[in-house]
Structures are given as C-alpha cells and as structure tokens.
Amino acid sequence: MSNPTIRQRRVPALLPVLLLGLALGAGCATTADPAPTPLVPLVPPEILPVSTPAPTSTVASSSDPNAPLLVALPETECGYADPLPGGEFTFVVGDRLFGAAVDGTIARCLLQLQPTQRGPVQWAPTATRAVLNAATIVDIAGTRTSGFDPTNTRVAWEYPGGAGVFAPAQADRVLVRRDAAVPSQRSEVTFLGRTNVAIAHPGGAVRLAAGQADDGTRGVFAATDAGDGVRLLALVTNPALDIIELAADPAGDAMWVLSDNGAQFRVHQLLLGELLLADLTTEQAPISQLTPGPATRSLAWKVGLCNSVTTVKVLDERTGGSRNAGDGTPLVGQSLSPLGWLDAARLVVAARPLGCDGPADVWVWNLLDGSATLLVKNAEFPAVRLAAPPSSPFAVSATAQPPVL
Numbered sequence: 001m002s003n004p005t006i007r008q009r010r011v012p013a014l015l016p017v018l019l020l021g022l023a024l025g026a027g028c029a030t031t032a033d034p035a036p037t038p039l040v041p042l043v044p045p046e047i048l049p050v051s052t053p054a055p056t057s058t059v060a061s062s063s064d065p066n067a068p069l070l071v072a073l074p075e076t077e078c079g080y081a082d083p084l085p086g087g088e089f090t091f092v093v094g095d096r097l098f099g100a101a102v103d104g105t106i107a108r109c110l111l112q113l114q115p116t117q118r119g120p121v122q123w124a125p126t127a128t129r130a131v132l133n134a135a136t137i138v139d140i141a142g143t144r145t146s147g148f149d150p151t152n153t154r155v156a157w158e159y160p161g162g163a164g165v166f167a168p169a170q171a172d173r174v175l176v177r178r179d180a181a182v183p184s185q186r187s188e189v190t191f192l193g194r195t196n197v198a199i200a201h202p203g204g205a206v207r208l209a210a211g212q213a214d215d216g217t218r219g220v221f222a223a224t225d226a227g228d229g230v231r232l233l234a235l236v237t238n239p240a241l242d243i244i245e246l247a248a249d250p251a252g253d254a255m256w257v258l259s260d261n262g263a264q265f266r267v268h269q270l271l272l273g274e275l276l277l278a279d280l281t282t283e284q285a286p287i288s289q290l291t292p293g294p295a296t297r298s299l300a301w302k303v304g305l306c307n308s309v310t311t312v313k314v315l316d317e318r319t320g321g322s323r324n325a326g327d328g329t330p331l332v333g334q335s336l337s338p339l340g341w342l343d344a345a346r347l348v349v350a351a352r353p354l355g356c357d358g359p360a361d362v363w364v365w366n367l368l369d370g371s372a373t374l375l376v377k378n379a380e381f382p383a384v385r386l387a388a389p390p391s392s393p394f395a396v397s398a399t400a401q402p403p404v405l
Contacts, residue, residue: 063374065330068361069104070376078109080140083127087342087386089362090121090130091379097121097132099385102342102364102375111138119150121381124162125202125388129180131155131165137180147178147186158225159200160388168195172211175227191223191230197245200225202391203252208233210243210257219402220246220257220270222394232402234270234277241405247290249297252391256280256290256299259405267301268405272396277403280315281322293341294389300325300338300347306356312336312349314367325349325365329372334361340384348375348384 063069078096084106090099092113100107111117119133129139135150136143148155148167155167158177166177172194179185189207193216198209205225212218218236220243223229236243238261245258257268265287267280281287283303291300297317304310312325325347326332334351337360341347345368350360359378366372 062329062372063363065361065374068374068376070100070107073098074107074109076109078112080110080138080142081108082140083385083387087127087384089339089348089375089382090123090385091362091376091382092118092121093379100376102346102348104375111143116150117143119381120153121383122155122157123383123385124157124180125159126162127385127387129157129162130383130385131157137165137183139180141181144183147176147183154197156199158204159202160204160391166198166200166207168198172196175207175209177225189225189227191227192221196243199246199248201252201394202248202250202388203393204391206394208246208248208255210246219243219405220255222396231396233272233275233396234268235402235404237404243405245288245290247292247299249292249299250294250389250391251296252394254297256292257405258287258290258301260286267299270403272394273400274397275400275402277405281313289338291338291340291347293344293347294386295341295344298341298344300341302337302356304335307354309333309335309354310337310356312338312347314347316367325367326363326372328370329365330374331363331365331372339382340386342384342386348382350379350382 084101088099088101095113096109097111097113098107099110117132117136122131131137131146133150134148134152134155135146137146146165152167155165158164162180164177164180169176174188175190175195175198177187177189192209192211193214195209195211198207201208206222207225208222210220219232220234222231222233241259241261243257243259247256254269254271257270259266264282264284266282269278269280285304287301287303289302299315300312302310302312313322314325316323331351335354337350337356339348339350345366347365349363349365351363352360359380361377362375362379362382364373
C-alpha cells in the first residue's frame with residue numbers, strides 16, 4: 001500500500017451484498033452512526049501454533065544489532081529469479097536489487113538498476129512481478145515503463161494474478177489501469193467523481209476506493225474491475241474527515257480504513273458481510289502504512305512523524321488489542337516502519353536512527369515470542385516478496401447498510 005502525505009496542523013500538535021457479482025448496483029442507503037462494534041479475536045485457532053504463548057514480559061533472545069545474518073552480498077551477475085519458497089526480502093544496495101532468504105542462507109542479485117528505477121519496490125500478489133519507483137515494471141520478461149509517473153505513490157496491483165496496475169490520475173478525477181505485460185494498453189476504470197485512494201479486493205474482480213461519487217456522496221465504495229455497479233460501503237458525513245488509506249484483509253471478508261478528521265487519526269475495521277464497523281485504534285500522531293499480512297486479521301501500522309522516531313504497532317489477536325513491535329529488543333528507540341508479514345507471527349520492519357527515509361537495517365520481529373532478528377544492515381528500499389494466499393470473493397449482504405465513519 002502507498003504512503004500518504006500527512007497534513008500538519010497547529011492544534012493541538014500534529015494530531016493525529018446481495019453478493020457483488022458483476023451486477024453491482026444496489027442503491028446507496030445511509031444510516032445513523034451505529035454503536036461501535038467491539039473488536040474480538042477473529043483468528044481461527046487452527047492457524048496459530050499449538051504452543052502459542054500468552055503475552056508475557058519475557059522474550060526470546062534477539063540478534064546482536066551488529067551481527068546481521070547477511071554479511072556479504074554476492075558479486076555475481078544479476079538475473080531475474082522466481083521468489084524463494086516461503087518468501088524472501090528484497091532490498092537495494094547501490095545500483096543492484098537483491099533478494100535474500102529470511103535465514104540469510106541464500107542471496108542473489110535480481111536486477112541491475114537504472115537511476116530512474118531506484119525507489120520503492122512493490123511486489124505483485126503472485127510475487128513474480130514488481131513495480132519499481134512507480135514507473136517501471138519488472139518480471140522474467142524484462143523491464144518496461146509502467147505508464148505512471150515516479151511521483152504517483154498510489155500505484156496498486158490488481159488481484160489475484162497481478163495482471164495490471166492502476167492508480168488515480170489527473171488530479172484524482174480519473175482511475176487509470178495499465179496492463180502489466182503491455183503497459184501501453186491503457187484503460188479508464190473510473191467509478192467516482194474523485195478518487196483519493198484505490199486498491200484491489202484480494203479475491204479479484206472488484207476494486208475498493210475512497211473518494212466522492214458523482215452525486216457528492218463521500219465514503220468508501222466498491223465496483224467491478226471495469227468500474228461498473230458502484231456500491232457504497234461506508235459513508236463520510238463529517239466534512240473535516242478524510243480517508244487516507246485502505247487495506248484489505250487477505251481473507252477477503254474485511255478491510256481496514258485509515259481516516260483523519262483533523263484532530264485524530266483512526267484505524268477502522270469494516271467487516272464486509274454486514275458492513276459492521278469498529279474502531280481499532282486512535283492516535284493524535286499521524287498513522288500511516290497499513291500493512292496487512294498473509295494470515296487473517298494480521299495488521300501492522302506506523303505511528304509518528306518522519307522527522308522524529310516512529311513506532312510500529314500490530315494487532316494482537318490473542319488479546320484483541322494492539323502492541324508495540326520490538327518491545328524488549330534492540331529495536332527499542334529505533335525509528336521503525338512495517339515492510340510486510342512473512343506469516344501470522346513474523347513481521348519484517350525497517351529500523352533507522354531517525355525518520356522514515358534512507359538506508360535502514362532490516363529486522364524480523366516475532367509477535368509470538370517477542371524476538372527480533374537482524375537480517376541485513378544499511379539496505380535501501382527494502383520490501384517483502386511473498387505470494388498472497390487465496391482469498392474469498394467480495395460479498396456483502398443485500399440488507400447491509402453502510403455505516404458512518
């Protein structure tokens with residue numbers, strides 16, 4: 001997901017279906033603001049290890065912050081390669097994009113980069129393609145321009161196969177899709193009058209977007225990949241409230257919404273079946289980088305300004321609440337950003353002395369045992385390369401009414 005620009009304020013201190021098939025078209029009904037739905041643990045017991053420990057103040061031993069698993073980088077020629085079994089992390093050093101196993105046993109150079117290709121790396125849901133710096137697509141067929149400008153930080157992959165990329169363009173008035181194999185094949189899939197952010201539903205065939213409809217209604221909407229059959233999922237009535245990020249749970253039955261009302265940043269959970277809304281967390285400091293994992297209800301997010309030390313928080317389904325990543329490890333006091341999950345327990349994070357940009361040390365933090373393992377030091381544009389799990393199709397009850405954010 002993209003990293004939105006956070007507005008600064010003076011007060012107080014930087015505060016923070018009828019199943020939708022291809023015949024979406026139910027009317028947009030609104031309701032009064034419902035009572036908040038409490039979050040409860042939703043992870044099925046079978047996906048957690050049998051020996052899942054309860055939260056505890058003791059943690060497993062962590063890495064020496066001066067002893068990464070990956071010490072020396074390969075000096076062999078670069079060549080594109082399929083993702084490693086179980087996933088890998090990728091990063092840039094100089095003009096090379098590297099991929100490495102999370103245990104440090106395998107490392108290879110995937111691509112020698114041109115200057116315009118150096119930038120954030122976003123892997124497709126199949127992990128076989130990547131967008132480099134928004135403007136380049138790379139896969140086994142080689143590199144080609146994506147059709148999007150490097151400054152467009154909202155480029156998103158289609159699901160489930162990564163057949164295309166799309167993003168708002170032309171001052172948010174148009175939602176543009178480019179074919180990933182032949183980016184010159186451009187189509188407009190606009191379904192709102194203004195699109196602030198758009199993502200794909202993990203089950204495919206549906207896009208989710210926040211913005212304003214042609215009739216002036218603001219909120220979160222869904223439509224087919226072609227932009228047909230618009231349905232309102234959540235309504236915005238507060239003129240000061242903006243939706244700045246969306247993320248979809250990998251199971252396909254829920255999504256996460258990040259809002260900013262001028263005084264607070266909030267992460268909301270929206271259960272799609274009955275459109276049930278619950279607040280997960282509220283912060284006065286900016287929240288960004290909603291990072292769902294491959295397991296149901298895995299979520300991490302960043303808190304803080306990029307001119308300070310930022311923290312990473314995660315949803316701990318054992319308690320139904322959130323906790324700080326890295327507590328009790330060498331990550332304490334570092335400026336952290338979430339990069340992606342390897343499974344229900346292991347979160348890859350970037351650690352810097354300060355801020356959000358520039359070279360970072362890449363760590364794996366374990367939610368279950370509290371340990372942190374240093375993978376590599378001084379890496380640029382780190383990312384997690386892992387194929388997305390299968391997801392259920394988008395579905396909303398015919399009687400569900402959109403809640404008010």
